[in-house]
Amino acid sequence: MTNVLSAVVLSSIFCSVFTARPEIVDDILPEVKKQGQTAYLNCSVINLQSPAQVQWIKLTTSSGDPKHISSNETVLIDEVVEGQRKYDLVKYGSNDSDIYQLIVRSLTETDAGNYTCQIYLPNQNSTEWPRDIVVVAPNITWRRGDGFPLPNGGFQQRGGTYDINQIQATDRGQFICIADNNVKPPASFTVQLGVRFAPYCTPVQDTVGQAQNLRFHAKLGVLGSRAEVIWYKENKATPEKEQIQDNDKYKLEQQDDQRLKADEKWYTLEIKNVQGNDYGDYYCTGKNELGENQAQFQLFETMECQGQNCPSVAGKAPSTYQVSMVTFMIGLIISFSINKCLQR
Ligand SMILES: *[C@@H]1O[C@H](CO)[C@@H](O)[C@H](O)[C@H]1NC(C)=O
Ligand SMILES: *[C@@H]1O[C@H](CO)[C@@H](O)[C@H](O)[C@H]1NC(C)=O
Ligand SMILES: *[C@@H]1O[C@H](CO)[C@@H](O)[C@H](O)[C@H]1NC(C)=O
Ligand SMILES: *[C@@H]1O[C@H](CO)[C@@H](O)[C@H](O)[C@H]1NC(C)=O
Numbered sequence: 001m002t003n004v005l006s007a008v009v010l011s012s013i014f015c016s017v018f019t020a021r022p023e024i025v026d027d028i029l030p031e032v033k034k035q036g037q038t039a040y041l042n043c044s045v046i047n048l049q050s051p052a053q054v055q056w057i058k059l060t061t062s063s064g065d066p067k068h069i070s071s072n073e074t075v076l077i078d079e080v081v082e083g084q085r086k087y088d089l090v091k092y093g094s095n096d097s098d099i100y101q102l103i104v105r106s107l108t109e110t111d112a113g114n115y116t117c118q119i120y121l122p123n124q125n126s127t128e129w130p131r132d133i134v135v136v137a138p139n140i141t142w143r144r145g146d147g148f149p150l151p152n153g154g155f156q157q158r159g160g161t162y163d164i165n166q167i168q169a170t171d172r173g174q175f176i177c178i179a180d181n182n183v184k185p186p187a188s189f190t191v192q193l194g195v196r197f198a199p200y201c202t203p204v205q206d207t208v209g210q211a212q213n214l215r216f217h218a219k220l221g222v223l224g225s226r227a228e229v230i231w232y233k234e235n236k237a238t239p240e241k242e243q244i245q246d247n248d249k250y251k252l253e254q255q256d257d258q259r260l261k262a263d264e265k266w267y268t269l270e271i272k273n274v275q276g277n278d279y280g281d282y283y284c285t286g287k288n289e290l291g292e293n294q295a296q297f298q299l300f301e302t303m304e305c306q307g308q309n310c311p312s313v314a315g316k317a318p319s320t321y322q323v324s325m326v327t328f329m330i331g332l333i334i335s336f337s338i339n340k341c342l343q344r
């Protein structure tokens with residue numbers, strides 16, 4: 001009885017030793033050395049016995065054929081890059097596990113992809129061959145310099161290229177790409193995207209009131225891309241648009257502001273000493289080689305002084321420039337010279 005039992009136990013031990021399946025142990029962590037950009041991929045296998053074979057395979061595209069790089073210690077691709085073999089295989093043995101190290105030299109973008117280490121078992125269904133996949137690709141992410149969402153949505157996008165569909169004026173600005181392949185520090189590169197577009201104008205407040213008073217001023221403001229900006233007033237009698245010049249009556253200004261994009265400016269028209277014939281329609285036209293756009297304003301008469309700097313509330317800061325910086329809008333801003341108001 002005991003003999004039978006031990007025979008059974010023995011034979012099962014014998015069997016299990018004989019049929020011990022080859023296995024891939026440990027995850028494959030790509031080691032990419034910056035110097036010469038060489039990748040080392042370790043595939044650790046145990047229980048490898050004839051006729052099993054350790055193979056390194058690269059999946060080029062999801063549809064394309066797999067590229068067989070190596071079989072056991074033999075490299076199957078005879079490629080030489082910069083005087084060195086593109087691929088090499090070095091076998092390290094330690095106790096019962098063997099490391100089949102694939103070396104990929106002179107890495108370029110085309111080397112990015114999925115590398116599979118598999119154990120070919122001639123008599124078994126290929127779906128049961130032990131496999132491990134490692135992805136060799138620098139981790140490249142894109143984001144915007146100003147922290148706003150990317151044109152196609154989201155704040156970050158992976159991949160070496162970033163395509164922008166149907167580019168718009170609001171897409172312009174800095175894009176930063178960060179490549180991280182675990183070699184510290186990650187490399188980053190900034191791309192300045194310029195977009196050429198016809199200036200456009202959207203009034204935030206297209207009508208504004210002011211009392212008739214020689215000491216009051218009205219100011220019309222435009223936030224726009226750098227362009228040739230011309231102001232007009234409609235002549236009520238003709239009615240023709242007459243170009244406004246910088247003179248005793250009108251003050252034309254343009255200003256930079258650090259809150260604006262590099263190609264944006266503030267354009268303002270100040271109407272000094274508001275009188276009866278100042279009421280009416282005003283136009284601001286922005287023009288460049290790609291087109292032109294205009295915004296219309298209306299200045300109308302009120303009983304009381306309008307704006308934050310009127311005598312009763314004098315001292316408050318003018319409420320200029322409260323216009324969205326993201327879109328290019330045109331605002332109609334009333335402001336008064338504090339000095340003039342206080343002189344009353
Ligand atoms: C790969 O194996 C070699 C030899 O054992 C070892 O020196 C190296 O550190 C291993 N690399 C990784 C990423 O495990
Ligand atoms: C790979 O190695 C195994 C065992 O080490 C051996 O049985 C097999 O024949 C080898 N294959 C090739 C192609 O050398
Ligand atoms: C590579 O592997 C990743 C995940 O591991 C997968 O999403 C991707 O489709 C694979 N690419 C190819 C070409 O097989
Ligand atoms: C090999 O195996 C022995 C006994 O299991 C162990 O003491 C030793 O550290 C192992 N060596 C390596 C390199 O893993």
Ligand SMILES: *[C@@H]1O[C@H](CO)[C@@H](O)[C@H](O)[C@H]1NC(C)=O
Nearest residue numbers: 122123124125126127128129
């Ligand atoms: C291999 O296994 C898969 C799933 O287990 C099965 O669909 C397929 O028919 C098998 N192929 C062969 C040749 O046995």
Ligand SMILES: *[C@@H]1O[C@H](CO)[C@@H](O)[C@H](O)[C@H]1NC(C)=O
Nearest residue numbers: 139140141156158178180182
């Ligand atoms: C890639 O980089 C992003 C952002 O830095 C990070 O969240 C992600 O975990 C990284 N992925 C890998 C595989 O390193």
